[in-house]
Each structure stands twice: as structure tokens, then as C-alpha cells.
Amino acid sequence: MAPTGDEARLQSARETIDALYDLSQLLQTGLDKQTLSICTGMIEAGTNPETLAEVIKELRSQNEASKRRT
Template structure:
């Protein structure tokens, strides 16, 4: 008879596994030059796990980057 690990050990194991997944995703993200940090990746994973369409999420991220990039360029010209 094998005993189940204590609840706290089980929770620690799950957290460690989640960290490892994010580590791997961060490496892939870096290779693909997504410019997403660990927090942003974690949020994306959470959204996808909760049913958000990955393609739609990618589109929203791209659109937000275009908007903020355009605003940054506009602000830079306003300062000059």
C-alpha cells in the first residue's frame, strides 16, 4: 500500500510542475522573439486554460502592441 503524499507536498509538486512548464514556454517564447515576460506568459496560459481562443488572444496582443507602439512614436515626436 502506497500512501498519497501530504497535501502540502502535493501542492508543492504542482507548483514546481507549473514553474517548469513556464520555464519551457519562456524558452520557446524567447526563441520566437515574442517579447512576453514570465508574468505575461502565465496570464496567457491561464486565459487559454479557461477557454480563450489562442488565435484570438494572439491577435489582441498584436493589436495592443501596434496601438501602444503608435502612441509611443506619437509621444516621441511631441517631445521633440
């Protein structure tokens, strides 16, 4: 039985996230599949990718600084 349109879109989305995750691993970004999926959705919704990357970097820096203080 052939997949429905929704099933095909879902499978395509999974394959895209898998490919992005593989690339993320090669680039050692430290992003998991869930985070990549969220970021992809934000970019598709119009978020500037460079701004999003800067926010992620800043959040990581703040997290590391917080860990050092405790």
C-alpha cells in the first residue's frame, strides 16, 4: 500500500532531520535532533539563521558560565 500524502511528508521530514543531524555531527555543533527540528521550524517560519545561531551561542555561553559559578 502506498503511503498517504501526510505519511510521505512525515517520512520526508524525518529524512531531512536525519541528514541535518548527520551534518551537525560532522560539524560538531552539539545539537540533537529535537533541537535541530525546532531550529529548522523557526527558520522556515522566517527567523534569521545567523541571529538564531548567535542566540544559541549566547545561551551556551551563559549556561557554561552558570555551571562554573556553582
